[in-house]
Every structure is written in structure tokens, then in C-alpha cells.
Amino acid sequence: MESFESERAPLPRNMIENSMFEEEPDVVDLAKESPSYPIDSDDVVYEPRSSRLLVRGLGENDLDEDEEDYESSARLLGMSFMNRSSNQRSAASSYTRQQHSGSCTKPSTKTMVAGVLILVLLASLVMVIYFVPGCTFTRNGCLKTNSSMDSIYPISTSGELFPWTELRLPPSVHPVHYNISLHPNLTNMTFQGSVSILVEVLHETKNIVLHSSDMNITKATFENKEVHVLEYKPWQQIAIKFPEELKKGQYVLNINYTANLSNSYDGFYNSSYVDTNGTKRVLAATQFEPLAARKAFPCFDEPAFKSTFTIKMTRERKYISLSNMPKVKTTDLKNGLQEDEFEKSVKMSTYLVAFIVAEFISVSKNVSKTTVSVYAVPDKKDQVQYALETAGKLLDFYNTFFENDYPLSKLDLVAIPDFLAGAMENWGLITFRETTLLVGSNSSSIDKQLVTSVIAHELAHQWFGNLVTMRWWNDLWLNEGFATYMQYMSIETVFPDLDIDTEFLNVRFKALGKDALNSSHPVSTVVSTPEQVEEMFDSVSYEKGASILLMLNTTLKDGQFRKGVIEYLQKYNLSNTESEDLWNSLSQVSKQNLSVSEMMNTWTVQKGFPLVTVKRNGTRVTLTQEHFLLNAENSTDSSSLWHIPLTYVNDSCNHLSSCKQVFHLKNKTATLKLSSQVKWLKFNFRSDGFYIVQYDEEGWSDLISALKEDVNVLSSKDKAALINNIFALSRSDKVTFRQVLNLTDYIRNETATAPLTEALFQLGQIYRLLDKRSELNLASRMTSYIDEHFGSLMKNQSWNLESSVSKMTLRSALLEMACSLDIGDCRTQAKSLFDQWISNMTTQIPSDLMRTVFKVAAQTDEGWGKLLETYKHSINDPEKRKTLQALASTQDVRKIIWILQNSLDGSVIQTQEFPLVINTICKNFAGYLYAWDFVKENWDKIIQKFPVGSFAIQSIIMSATSQFSTKTHLIEAQNFFSSLGTKGSQMRIVQEAIETIKLNMRWMDNNLNTLQRWL
Ligand SMILES: [Zn+2]
DSSP: OBOOOOSOOOOOOOOOOOSSSOSOOSSOOHHHHSOSSOOOGGGEEEETTTTEEEEOSOOOOOOOHHHHHHHHHHHHTTOOOOOOOHHHHHHHHHHHHHHHHTTOSSOOHHHHHHHHHHHHHHHHHHHHHHHGGGEEEETTEEEEOTTOOGGGSOBOTTSSBOSOOOSSOOTTEEEEEEEEEEEEETTTTEEEEEEEEEEEESSOEEEEEEEOOSOEEEEEEETTEEOOOEEEGGGTEEEEEEEEEEOSEEEEEEEEEEEEOBSSSSEEEEEEEEOTTSOEEEEEEEEOTTTTGGGTSOBOOSTTOOBEEEEEEEEOTTOEEEESSOEEEEEEOTTSOEEEEEOOOOSBOGGGOOEEEEOOEEEEEEETTEEEEEEEOGGGGGGSHHHHHHHHHHHHHHHHHTTSOOOSSEEEEEEESSOSSSEEOOTTEEEEESTTTOOOTTOOHHHHHHHHHHHHHHHHHTTBTTTBEESSGGGHHHHHHHHHHHHHHHHHHHOGGGOHHHHHHHHHHHHHHHHTSTTOOOSSOOOOSHHHHHHTSSHIIIIIHHHHHHHHHHHSOTTHHHHHHHHHHHHTTTSEEOHHHHHHHHHHHOOSSOOHHHHHHHHHSSOSOEEEEEEEETTEEEEEEEEOOSSGGGOOOTTOOOOEEEEEEETTBOSSGGGOEEEEEOSSEEEEEOOTTOOOEEESGGGOSSOEEEEOHHHHHHHHHHHHHOGGGSOHHHHHHHHHHHHHHHHTTSSOHHHHHHHHGGGGGOOOHHHHHHHHHHHHHHHHHHHHTTOHHHHHHHHHHHHHHHHHHHHHOOOSOOOOHHHHHHHHHHHHHHHHHTOTTHHHHHHHHHHHHHHOTTOOOOGGGHHHHHHHHTTSHHHHHHHHHHHHHOOOHHHHHHHHHHHHTOSOHHHHHHHHHHHHHTSSSOGGGHHHHHHHHHHSTTTHHHHHHHHHHTHHHHHHHSOTTSHHHHHHHHHHHTTOOSHHHHHHHHHHHHTTHHHHHTOHHHHHHHHHHHHHHHHHHHHHHHHHHHO
């Protein structure tokens, strides 16, 4: 899946200690272990024997102080804390009190304390020993179960005991094949379904347990005999109990059901749009990853339960239907309807199944043995050609690169009018947002860069994810990190003009920013609840995953990475893997004296990344590594060590790959010998490694002097990395802001895109914080600083059409900043271009400047009104999105509130754009507090639309809070998040948000004076 975000994440950088959200607690956290539902204190059962958590039913339960005390006693007893029931607490404590009262009569205080302590421990021990064999703690205290385990099972909807007690399905029964028939009704938005599953019983069992959510099961048969289905809603599971053990072998389970087409963006959902004639059109499409196939048909909804699928779809004649496989036949049914039947699929995971019923047009072409087609709504038939050509070229590339042809005879790419993710890699039927697939006649190369990236990512998934799949969501990075890496690698080869290299560099900077927070997590992380699974779709899985693969590829000798990947794909064809399987395949082909597995585990199993400190003393260079945290004084991971393939260049040879020298830093410190001729060293060549570097004072000043003498002494990636690293170091108080300005001073002579855009990005973040704090004097001095250093470049930019992606990227960053800070005559130029565009339909605004021009125009009532009309009628998606960003950048509070309401309702603005609207509004002083209030007030409505933990929710929370830097706002945010109950407050993004606010506060406290002095 491709999360949709076209801009760098909001500033998650500066840091402060984090008292609220420390490292993982050493007790089992009920909310983390339990399903996605608040837990009813009355229905929690603790079974000490197996330390297994069992939960029944729903309800609210907050931990009060007394309960915390109980938690501590539980810890003392060496038990995992499982039960937050106050009734159980009283039962337990009264038991202990009885022991106290009978223990001693006239003790000294000291003896009494010691005695009581010993007795409590002894009594507790006796209690544990006595009760362990046959006791279950419930709200009524300890219940003897007399070897019957029945009481530990959850209660199903019908009131009977549900025969399974874990979120993961039992391994005893596997699906082999599904026959699925569906009939969606696009008038009343319901559907009927029937699924027949051929299952294989691997170990004798009395139960079959599978997933199902939000459906009404009308009939179920097993081997043609009607059976009773039990449902346990909190875990989205259903079960069939059998009186006798089922013997090993194959059986058929049939289930008929009805359900509503989903109103959110997952499951089998309905989507609509208004065509150019003003007619509302509806369609039904699917989005199953990660956990929503169970909303469309009962199934074993875990990635390791691979199976084949045959799908039949009933529809009205005016629609077409699509699924993963080619259509075999269409049958006329009696009632004027038609039924399409699709070929039996390859063996695959449920989250990759897909179907669509809609009125779409398409274009096709043959690539090798595959028919590639692009589908869109009829109004946009002119915008599909670019995607078709691009998909063809990339399919060719991957077929060759992986030495393993795409296995299906067709590949459809479909633009869905209302779609939340960026795209989804369903095997043979990839779904996209319209923005990420369609390219109109006035789209620029930057728009094409986005479309190409998303297609390249989704096509890579056809191998990484579809053919070979992670066993469980903890290794999601195997799918996403790889697809992200392959997307950049393939585009660099197939479309060198798209300057994807700079984009990939920015992505690595973004990943470093996120991973420098204490709230980050290892690439490979234990997950169990639905929210934790949703949360895996984040920067660490995608961008850090891709970054460490780049580091590995640049460390291995030529061609070895590809060879290892080919072997991995062949070996695990159609099956499931873990990280270790990939490392083993790569280790086998790597003839170097390097254990890939040993090296890469240091990057996947521990969170964060290293800071390498370089100290030079003549010919000796001392290298030290430590865990880089922005809130360094709160470092809890001082023992973390990475195997760093440390690279460096020096003054005599620094641009070419052949200049690169490698040193494997595996220990905390090491020494390097240099020739005395070496004037300066630059570590982390081209920023290909996932670490940052700190030099001693002399090291920095040598580099800065070299740059001031000759701006081209380093590659543009190396220069951008120096800028990125020094800002990060300043945020963690490892260098002063004065040193930052020493480096950025060189920028006056800079012309390369990567370092300039990085410097603008960093300075822009600081400007926004100052602005939000109403530090008007400092904000205006920052404006002058930017003017002084970038002003002449800003002035020299043309406003005409441009074809180089690199030049467009630079120009749009420079002019957007110039217009937003009112530098030079930017606003006048933008206004005049907008006026020409409005009055003369033949005038074109260069696509890369459109957002800047529209944002200036949106500041007047007249301009805003015209842009709203454009938004309503435009069928060009990139233009529409830029128009929306301009509308949301208004300083008029009434308009801001109108946009917030309309984008959440989905009336004028599609709900899919709500995260973008929040992000845009929060960048400006005028609206950021309104947006925050709106999020708080409408939280329940928001989580109905976007799953808790999902990328959309992550983006909304981060956008709404990352600009706060005061104590008042910190407390407000903390209060709001803790009011969300376990479901909301436990999200990792909440920890990240709080950590970011604290870091902003600290950065402000530490640097306001410096800025007064130096800016
Ligand atoms: Zn993906």
C-alpha cells in the first residue's frame, strides 16, 4: 500500500525529556494486548497458570490510583498485571489484610514492617501455589474451576462460550480454496454474499475459527449439514464447534450472509462522484489491507493463510466488474442482471483480494505475456495514457530485474474517485487515487514524478508482498520497505529525467527525523491488536526500511544485492517469510567477509539510528557511535550498537563513487589512520547510510571553509546531508545555533537543488514555530535572513513553463517561500499570473507554481470564490488538490471553519482530503488553533471515517499538534489524548505528538536568546 503524503512530515524534531511515554513498560499493558475495544472491568478474567489474557465484552475502564497499587503488588509477585477490575482488587487486598491481622501483637516498628513484608510475601506465595492448579481469578475473586477451563472463554454474541481465546487464529485449520459469490446493490448500498471454503484440517480439532466482521450470517453448512455459527465481535471472529474431533483431511464450509457496503474507506465500500453533467455516480470497490477482507467475506484473514480464490460478481448491465484475475465468462441472469466469473487465482493472502463494480472506461496494451490496462471514470479518459505507458515500461524492468516474470495474464490499474490510501497493490487489480494515476495534458513533470513513483511502488509489490509475503504484520517492512526502495531504484534506471534521487534523499531525511524520537520503534516490531497493525504503516516501515536497503546495497559488491533478491524470490515463491529469510538469502550470495544477517539485525531489531562522532588528532581519527535521540538527556538505550558500514571521502577525491572508502564500525569506538596530507573528511558519502555525523569543531570549520572556497567541492547530496545533520544536532543541543548559521552562510553561493531545498525546509520550520509563538520580531528577522541568503535566487526564477524536474523542485520551493514571507515582488507576480489565467483560458500556470499562485490569490474574497468554483468543476486532479491547498491557506476564519466542516462531511470536498486540509490549515497562524479545536470536537466522527492508528489518523494528529511549543498547549494535548480512552491514548502517534511538543518547548527555551543575538 502507498500511504498518501506528498510533503515532508511536520517538524518532529526538537526534544525534551519524556516522562509520560517512556520505554515499553515491564508489565503487560492490557490495552496493548487486548483487542481494539475498551475493556469492561467486570469481564476481565485473569488466569495465572498460563499468564494468558482473557477478555469478555466491552466497556470503559480507567486505572485509578488504588488500582495502580494493585498493579505494583502484582509485579512484586512476579505476575504480569492483567486485571484492572476493582472488585478483584478488593478481593485480593482483603485476603492480604486477614493475614496481617493474625500475625503479630506487640512488634517494634522495624520488626513489624519486616514481619509484615515477609508475611505478605509468604501469604502471596501460598496463595499462588494453592490456587494455581485450579483457580481462575475473576471479579469475584478466585473461582475454582475443577479442571474445567470453560470459564476462561469469552462469551459469544448468542451467550454461549466462544471456543477460542486469542487474536491470532488457531493453526490447526488452513483454507485451501474459496468460492466467493457477491451481489452488491448500488441503490440501497447492501450486498449479498456466499462463500464456500475448502479447508484442510492439519491437526485434529473440535473447532473451526475464522474472521468475519459486520455481517449478518443467514445460513452456514459444513459438509452440507447445517451448523450453528458463534460470533465473538470484539475480535471479529466466528467459530463452529463440533461435538467430535475433526479428523485430518479436507472439508467444505459454506456461509451465506448479507451486509452493508461500508461507508468508510475499507472493506467492500461504496464510493461516489459527480460527473461533468452534474449526475451523481456510484461504484463499489474494495480496500482490504490490512484487516478488512473479513468485512467482505468470512475468511482466515491473516497474511500467512494463503489460498486460491474463485470470484463471481452479480451486477446491473450498466456496470462492469473487475477482480484480481481475468474474466472467464458473463452469464445473463433471469432478473436482467448479469454474473461475471473470474479465473481461479494464484495462491495469495486475503488482504490482496479485490473487486470493483463501476462504470469505467479503459485502455490496454500488451507487455510480454501480460495485458496491462488502465481504468478511470469516462470523464477522464484523456488522462490514462501516461499511466499505461509507464506501467508497461516498469513491468518490463521488473520482469528483467527479478528474472521472474509477473505471473498473471492481466494487470489492471484503476483510478478510484474516492480512495484513502495513495494506492493498493491488490494482485492484478491495483487501485489508485486519481491523483496518483491520472496525468492530464497540462500536468508537469513533477506530477508525473508522483504518478510514476506510485506505479513503480505498486508494481514492485507484485513481487515483494504478493508473490512473497511477510508472515505477520510485524515484518510489514519486508513489503513496504522493499517496494519503496525498488520504486526509487527502478525510476532512477527507467526514468532518469525524473530526478528521483533528490526525492529519495528527502525521504531518508524524513525517516531520520521520525526515528530520532524516543517514541519511534524498531523496523521489525511485535504487533497484535488491530490498531498496532494499522500503526505499522508508517515512516519506519516504508522509509527507514527503504533507507537501510539502500545502505546494504551500496555496501555489497556490484550485483550481489540483486542476486540475493532473485534467489529469495525464487526460494519463497508463493509463500511467507520473516526478515531473517531475506538476510540469509543475501548472506549466501555475498562472498564478502560480511554477515548480512549480523549487520542488518542491528538495524531492524533496535529502534533509532547511530550518531557517529568524529574526532581528529593529526593522523589519528577517533570514531564513536551512540544512539541518536533528539532528547538526548533522556537516553535509555545507551547500550545500543550498530554495525555501521561507515563511508568517507576527503579533499583529494570526493565526487566519484570510486573515491569512497569504507570502514566497518561495529564497536562503540574505533580509530582510523590517515595520511597527514588529508585536509578534511566528509563521512557518510552521499548520505547513503542511515546515520548522522558530528565532527569536532575543527572538522566542521574545515568543511565550511572548503565549501566557502569552492561550493562544488562536495556533491549536492553530501552538502544537503551536512545541512540536515547540523540542524538535527542543534535540536539535540549537540551544536549551538550559531554553528548552524556558520554552515548555512555558504548557501549564498549555492545553486544545487538538494542543499537549497533542505536549508529552506529547515529554516521554514523554525519560522513557523516563531510565528505561532507570536515572536514577531524574530520571525521578521528570520524573513530577512532568508531574503539575504536566498533573495537573489528567488528573484532570478522564471514564471514560465519549465521542463527540468530539478529546476522545478527548486523553483517551487523558493517561490512558495518568497510569496508566503512576502519577499521581493513574488506576490505581485503571482497575482498578475492568476489574473491572466482567470481572464484568458489559454494562459497556463506552470503546474509547479500553481499552488504558490493560487495561495496568493486565495487571500482575497474574489480570488477565493473563483478558486472554489475551479475546485468544484476541475477534472484535473493535481490542479484540484493544489486549489484545495490554496483554499485552506486562507486567513479568513469563517472560510477556514467552512472548509473543515465540508471536508469532514464530504459534501463539497471529498473526505479523503480531510488530512490534507488539516495539514494545510495548521501551517498558518490564522487557522491552526481552530483546526485543533475542530479535531477535538469531532474526534468520534473522524475515527468513524479513518481507522484508529491508520496513516490518516497519524497525519491528522501530527499536523494538529506539531506546531505547539508552550506548556499550555502541552497540557491541553495531554488532557485531550488521555480522554480518548485506551483505544486512542495508546497510539504511538500520540506519544510522538507529546514528545514533539516538549521538544519544541525545549528548543524555544534554549534558542530564543541565541536567535536574538545572531539572527
Ligand atoms: Zn506499499
